[in-house]
Amino acid sequence: MARDRSERRADEVTGEFDLIDRIRARARGRPDVILGIGDDAALLQVPAGKQLAVTMDALNAGVHFPAETGAADIGWKALAVNLSDLAAMGAQPAWCTLSLSLPLAEEAWIDAFLDGFLELAQRHEVALVGGDTTRGPLSVCVTAHGFVDAGKALRRDGAEPGDDLWVSGTLGDAAGALAQRRVGRAIDPALRSRLDRPFPRLPLGLSLVGFASAAIDVSDGLLADAGHLCARSGVGAEIDVAALPSSAALRAAFDADALRTLQATGGDDYELCFSAPPQARAAVEAASDRTGTPVTRIGRIVEGDGVRVLLADGSEWRPANAGYEHFG
Amino acid sequence: MARDRSERRADEVTGEFDLIDRIRARARGRPDVILGIGDDAALLQVPAGKQLAVTMDALNAGVHFPAETGAADIGWKALAVNLSDLAAMGAQPAWCTLSLSLPLAEEAWIDAFLDGFLELAQRHEVALVGGDTTRGPLSVCVTAHGFVDAGKALRRDGAEPGDDLWVSGTLGDAAGALAQRRVGRAIDPALRSRLDRPFPRLPLGLSLVGFASAAIDVSDGLLADAGHLCARSGVGAEIDVAALPSSAALRAAFDADALRTLQATGGDDYELCFSAPPQARAAVEAASDRTGTPVTRIGRIVEGDGVRVLLADGSEWRPANAGYEHFG
Numbered sequence: 001m002a003r004d005r006s007e008r009r010a011d012e013v014t015g016e017f018d019l020i021d022r023i024r025a026r027a028r029g030r031p032d033v034i035l036g037i038g039d040d041a042a043l044l045q046v047p048a049g050k051q052l053a054v055t056m057d058a059l060n061a062g063v064h065f066p067a068e069t070g071a072a073d074i075g076w077k078a079l080a081v082n083l084s085d086l087a088a089m090g091a092q093p094a095w096c097t098l099s100l101s102l103p104l105a106e107e108a109w110i111d112a113f114l115d116g117f118l119e120l121a122q123r124h125e126v127a128l129v130g131g132d133t134t135r136g137p138l139s140v141c142v143t144a145h146g147f148v149d150a151g152k153a154l155r156r157d158g159a160e161p162g163d164d165l166w167v168s169g170t171l172g173d174a175a176g177a178l179a180q181r182r183v184g185r186a187i188d189p190a191l192r193s194r195l196d197r198p199f200p201r202l203p204l205g206l207s208l209v210g211f212a213s214a215a216i217d218v219s220d221g222l223l224a225d226a227g228h229l230c231a232r233s234g235v236g237a238e239i240d241v242a243a244l245p246s247s248a249a250l251r252a253a254f255d256a257d258a259l260r261t262l263q264a265t266g267g268d269d270y271e272l273c274f275s276a277p278p279q280a281r282a283a284v285e286a287a288s289d290r291t292g293t294p295v296t297r298i299g300r301i302v303e304g305d306g307v308r309v310l311l312a313d314g315s316e317w318r319p320a321n322a323g324y325e326h327f328g
Numbered sequence: 329m330a331r332d333r334s335e336r337r338a339d340e341v342t343g344e345f346d347l348i349d350r351i352r353a354r355a356r357g358r359p360d361v362i363l364g365i366g367d368d369a370a371l372l373q374v375p376a377g378k379q380l381a382v383t384m385d386a387l388n389a390g391v392h393f394p395a396e397t398g399a400a401d402i403g404w405k406a407l408a409v410n411l412s413d414l415a416a417m418g419a420q421p422a423w424c425t426l427s428l429s430l431p432l433a434e435e436a437w438i439d440a441f442l443d444g445f446l447e448l449a450q451r452h453e454v455a456l457v458g459g460d461t462t463r464g465p466l467s468v469c470v471t472a473h474g475f476v477d478a479g480k481a482l483r484r485d486g487a488e489p490g491d492d493l494w495v496s497g498t499l500g501d502a503a504g505a506l507a508q509r510r511v512g513r514a515i516d517p518a519l520r521s522r523l524d525r526p527f528p529r530l531p532l533g534l535s536l537v538g539f540a541s542a543a544i545d546v547s548d549g550l551l552a553d554a555g556h557l558c559a560r561s562g563v564g565a566e567i568d569v570a571a572l573p574s575s576a577a578l579r580a581a582f583d584a585d586a587l588r589t590l591q592a593t594g595g596d597d598y599e600l601c602f603s604a605p606p607q608a609r610a611a612v613e614a615a616s617d618r619t620g621t622p623v624t625r626i627g628r629i630v631e632g633d634g635v636r637v638l639l640a641d642g643s644e645w646r647p648a649n650a651g652y653e654h655f656g
Contacts, residue, residue: 043417055369060462
């Protein structure tokens with residue numbers, strides 16, 4: 001973990017040197033971490049026969065989370081969005097690195113940030129092995145590493161016409177929280193929790209390996225992400241809007257039209273959207289049961305391209321708004 | 329490579345979607361990249377018998393590079409500082425991921441940024457395999473991956489009393505450029521080039537494997553980084569200030585006292601500082617010759633702790649200033 005050269009020149013110097021030690025003292029190892037924080041690079045041992053899955057996502061204050069978000073929630077979410085990518089690959093997470101840009105090295109904030117980050121890391125036995133700290137606008141960049149058996153990863157490009165399309169959990173909750181915040185309504189705590197503390201669907205992702213034909217995590221909104229999956233697979237999809245899963249909290253807070261739009265286009269769900277052949281339905285449901293992760297069959301993969309959302313009468317539904325910022 | 333969720337909501341949307349394709353179209357693969365940009369994670373194959381070296385460093389505008397730095401230079405440097413960490417481990421670079429935070433997705437800027445980034449990547453056969461693009465203040469975060477033979481990495485913690493202390497190249501050039509800039513002098517092009525386009529010492533780092541006892545890259549300034557190496561090794565060091573290598577450009581631009589301070593404490597050198605037993609002197613010089621990388625023996629590892637800088641008469645020299653910002 002490299003020290004920021006600029007830090008030596010400011011009053012935070014001491015705090016910054018402490019900061020690295022503070023992170024290092026709290027980071028737990030794993031047997032496959034040969035050398036963790038404290039050298040020019042971490043040294044890591046990938047198990048024989050495994051491929052490495054690597055993903056990197058940054059969160060910027062005011063863009064990816066509201067500026068008032070608590071430090072522990074920012075820490076949790078910065079790791080969660082990366083682990084969600086590994087879940088969508090069917091990868092077993094192992095290690096992460098963290099680049100933390102901070103206007104000030106404030107001890108209480110950093111301790112709280114690490115509380116959230118490391119709580120999620122330890123839940124999935126992910127070792128924090130390196131990174132850096134820099135001075136600048138609040139921004140968190142994480143790289144997460146995981147393992148997959150060679151040739152077994154869940155990719156975006158394997159969906160086939162005739163496959164079912166599935167989604168885990170419920171959709172639109174995080175976007176619902178942002179919509180409530182935007183219009184100054186009290187934010188429902190259940191929705192807020194989905195926004196601030198997404199649970200990466202790692203157990204489900206691992207359980208789908210072998211029979212799901214393609215998968216993606218829902219971060220841009222279901223329609224956008226199902227669209228990415230279809231584009232990569234060279235197929236289209238039909239989604240039954242009535243089938244989209246919703247939470248009781250979201251149904252209580254929004255009318256039917258807003259609800260649909262949040263479910264179909266809201267971002268930050270961090271659920272898995274995946275395809276699987278119809279003969280795998282029992283296997284999908286068994287994976288759901290085994291991992292305690294609800295799944296819903298929401299449509300089907302078809303020939304062609306693009307994602308169409310269908311009403312019960314078979315007519316096409318289009319979201320009234322391009323994104324949730326128009327809610328109120 | 330994940331799309332930033334926020335980007336869909338702004339005018340840059342189209343530019344941002346194009347941006348991913350733009351990066352993807354220019355990123356070259358390698359046989360060990362099973363799946364590159366375009367899925368939830370990259371899939372990579374570490375060769376049998378190799379350990380993975382991973383490092384992550386971010387550069388923020390105005391902190392790690394002057395705001396007026398050209399886009400191509402920012403791209404080059406963002407990768408170079410990470411490859412320098414791999415060089416200091418004696419690792420063979422392989423892959424990188426890039427997280428790019430930009431206020432605007434401006435095509436010409438991005439193309440120039442990629443020119444610099446990919447020029448260096450291709451020089452060392454490093455594949456860009458993923459990352460993300462986000463909206464925010466200009467910031468570049470890179471994670472670099474390389475390979476080392478198990479147990480062979482150059483770590484910081486192996487220096488022994490009696491070892492020689494060496495440094496590659498010349499010291500203080502980048503800090504000299506910043507010092508000239510700070511006082512409004514014309515910046516010497518040779519010094520500016522050391523600031524904007526550091527060359528990671530990868531060939532030398534690889535060639536030192538097997539006989540160097542410890543290594544670190546000089547990014548915080550020689551005294552600070554030699555101090556890190558000593559602290560991790562549980563030893564001290566003596567450095568002969570007259571032995572410190574300097575460029576003709578630096579000697580021409582600064583008086584003797586400023587020169588010493590720049591060499592000893594200036595940052596951004598991206599040279600290698602390493603220790604090796606005296607019986608390895610011929611091997612070090614052969615590695616230097618073979619890789620075309622000048623090296624200089626600047627001192628020795630001693631019992632104790634801390635780094636002392638000695639004048640020719642054996643008295644201790646202390647830098648007049650804590651850092652180069654005081655120059656003028």
